[in-house]
Structures are given as C-alpha cells and as structure tokens.
Amino acid sequence: MITIRPARRSDKDEILSFCTNTFSWGDYIDRVWDYWYTEKNGQLFVVESGGEKIAMSHVAICPEGKGIWLEGVRVRPDHRRSYVATRLLTKMLEYGRRKGARQASAIVGATNFASQSLMEKNGFKIISKWMYYSIVGTPRHQESNARIANADDIVDIWQYLQQSKIYRLSGKRYVKSWRWYAFDRRALLNFVKEERVIVTGRPIDGIAIINKCGYWDRANILQVVYLDVVPASSLRELISFMMNLYLNGKFDGLQLVCYDSKQLSSFINKLVIKEHEQFILYNKQFKL
Numbered sequence: 001m002i003t004i005r006p007a008r009r010s011d012k013d014e015i016l017s018f019c020t021n022t023f024s025w026g027d028y029i030d031r032v033w034d035y036w037y038t039e040k041n042g043q044l045f046v047v048e049s050g051g052e053k054i055a056m057s058h059v060a061i062c063p064e065g066k067g068i069w070l071e072g073v074r075v076r077p078d079h080r081r082s083y084v085a086t087r088l089l090t091k092m093l094e095y096g097r098r099k100g101a102r103q104a105s106a107i108v109g110a111t112n113f114a115s116q117s118l119m120e121k122n123g124f125k126i127i128s129k130w131m132y133y134s135i136v137g138t139p140r141h142q143e144s145n146a147r148i149a150n151a152d153d154i155v156d157i158w159q160y161l162q163q164s165k166i167y168r169l170s171g172k173r174y175v176k177s178w179r180w181y182a183f184d185r186r187a188l189l190n191f192v193k194e195e196r197v198i199v200t201g202r203p204i205d206g207i208a209i210i211n212k213c214g215y216w217d218r219a220n221i222l223q224v225v226y227l228d229v230v231p232a233s234s235l236r237e238l239i240s241f242m243m244n245l246y247l248n249g250k251f252d253g254l255q256l257v258c259y260d261s262k263q264l265s266s267f268i269n270k271l272v273i274k275e276h277e278q279f280i281l282y283n284k285q286f287k288l
C-alpha cells in the first residue's frame with residue numbers, strides 16, 4: 001500500500017538521499033526542495049510505503065491560473081515500474097482540477113525515454129521541442145542594432161507574433177525557472193514594462209525575451225527565455241546584443257532556451273557552447 005501526501009519539512013533528507021545520481025549530471029532537487037516546499041501556488045508531494053519515503057513530485061499553478069506545471073517526479077529505483085509515478089501524476093492532475101486549471105504541462109529530456117513513455121501513457125501530447133544552450137568563452141564585442149523594446153513597439157511585436165511560425169510551433173510559451181508558461185499579450189506587456197524584450201528591424205523582424213535574474217540559487221545568469229527570428233542577419237544582431245549584455249553585465253553565465261529549429265540551431269552552434277540539451281514539452285488538456 002502506498003500513501004501520497006503533502007510533503008513535511010522532515011521528509012527532506014530521506015527524499016534527497018535517492019535524488020542524487022538521477023541523471024548523468026546528477027540532480028537538482030536539493031537546489032529546489034526548500035523553494036518548492038514553501039511556494040504558495042503549488043504542492044510538493046511525498047509517497048510513503050511501509051514507513052519509507054519512496055517518491056516525490058511537485059505541481060505549480062501557472063501565473064495565468066489556467067494551467068499547472070508538473071515537475072520533479074522521482075521514484076526510488078527499487079520501487080520503479082509499480083505505477084508509483086502514474087499515481088503521482090493522477091494526484092497532481094486532481095490537484096490542478098480542484099484549483100480550476102484546464103491543462104497541465106511538463107518538460108522531459110529528449111533522451112529520457114522512460115519519462116516520455118510515462119507521459120504519453122498518461123495522455124500527454126508533445127506540443128514542441130526546445131533546445132537549451134549554455135554559452136561560454138569570451139566572445140568578441142560586436143556592434144548590434146538590436147534594441148530594447150518600449151511601449152510604442154507593443155502593437156508591432158504582437159502583430160509579428162501572431163504571424164510567426166516559431167511562436168505557433170513553440171506552443172506560445174516562454175521559460176521561467178525551468179517552467180514553460182503561456183506567452184500571451186499580458187506576459188508581453190509585462191516583459192516590455194520590465195525592459196526584457198529585445199527587438200530587431202523596423203517593422204520588427206526578430207524578438208528575444210531575456211531574464212537577467214537567473215533562476216533558483218543561480219541569480220547571476222543571463223538567459224534568453226524566448227527567441228523568435230527568421231533572417232540570419234537579425235539573428236546575428238540579437239545574439240550580438242546578448243553577448244554584449246553578458247560581457248558588460250559581468251554575469252556568471254549565458255543561457256539560451258529556444259524552440260528547436262534547424263535555422264536557429266545552425267547559427268547558435270557556431271558559438272562557444274559548454275553544454276546543450278534537447279527537451280520535449282508535453283501538454284494535457286483536461287476534459288470538461
């Protein structure tokens with residue numbers, strides 16, 4: 001018999017003891033546990049069996065309130081293939097429904113076939129594929145005509161997005177702290193207000209959304225959290241702008257998370273890349 005319940009502060013050490021070598025590079029649960037435990041708009045779950053803690057997961061309510069984000073599903077290796085993760089997914093979906101959500105999303109590494117199979121078996125559909133790049137080295141300072149968008153650009157940017165293939169294919173999402181949220185008009189207005197939208201061209205022919213505050217315990221990372229551009233010359237402008245920001249801002253790292261298109265990746269692959277990984281974005285619409 002297993003029990004799924006909200007996490008307690010005292011669960012941490014036992015759970016972390018089997019969340020260490022989950023992936024080839026380790027795991028990140030130790031970096032997010034305290035944050036997830038105290039996060040108001042969400043729930044951290046723990047699974048118990050015979051007095052032992054054998055699994056965990058976290059569900060977060062997305063800012064627009066219509067969706068939930070599923071993350072951090074971990075099952076202790078000796079308890080796998082017994083539908084523990086399936087039960088956790090069901091629990092998180094129930095939680096979302098109770099909170100008025102209409103859909104659930106999650107991201108899975110492109111080489112994590114067990115997890116992909118888990119998602120698909122539970123009715124999740126692939127909505128897009130994304131690439132993560134960590135860019136290093138000391139790139140040369142290059143001139144760029146890209147600029148920070150202001151309120152006068154909003155109509156033009158929104159029009160551009162409505163016609164953009166990349167916007168449609170990326171599931172109309174942007175990334176924040178490894179969660180993919182709806183990139184709607186309201187999000188755009190906030191991004192512009194926060195001076196986080198970089199554009200090229202008049203009329204606009206390229207957009208990058210940036211985040212200067214990093215994520216979790218890594219506050220000094222510059223990130224591109226949405227990238228949408230077709231002409232190679234405009235992509236170069238946007239990347240040069242980012243490089244200059246990175247160098248002048250004395251950030252510890254530059255990360256790029258963007259829709260996985262051949263045209264974007266062939267250019268980005270020319271940069272000095274420390275690591276890269278492909279991710280699959282899954283979504284499940286709730287039946288009303």
Ligand SMILES: CC(C)(COP(=O)(O)OP(=O)(O)OC[C@H]1O[C@@H](n2cnc3c(N)ncnc32)[C@H](O)[C@@H]1OP(=O)(O)O)[C@@H](O)C(=O)NCCC(=O)NCCS
Pocket residue numbers: 022072073074075076079080081082083084085086087107108109112113114115117118119121
């Ligand atoms: C992925 C993981 C959460 C699955 O947990 P689990 O409790 O073993 O999964 P379930 O028993 O509920 O499996 C349900 C279905 O998922 C698929 N699945 C699960 N593990 C699988 C594996 N190792 N290989 C292939 N398919 C697998 C199967 O379709 C399975 O149904 P089946 O047993 O009838 O074939 C677990 O292996 C784990 O903790 N992995 C490391 C962490 C991780 O990858 N988390 C997800 C990050 S996105």
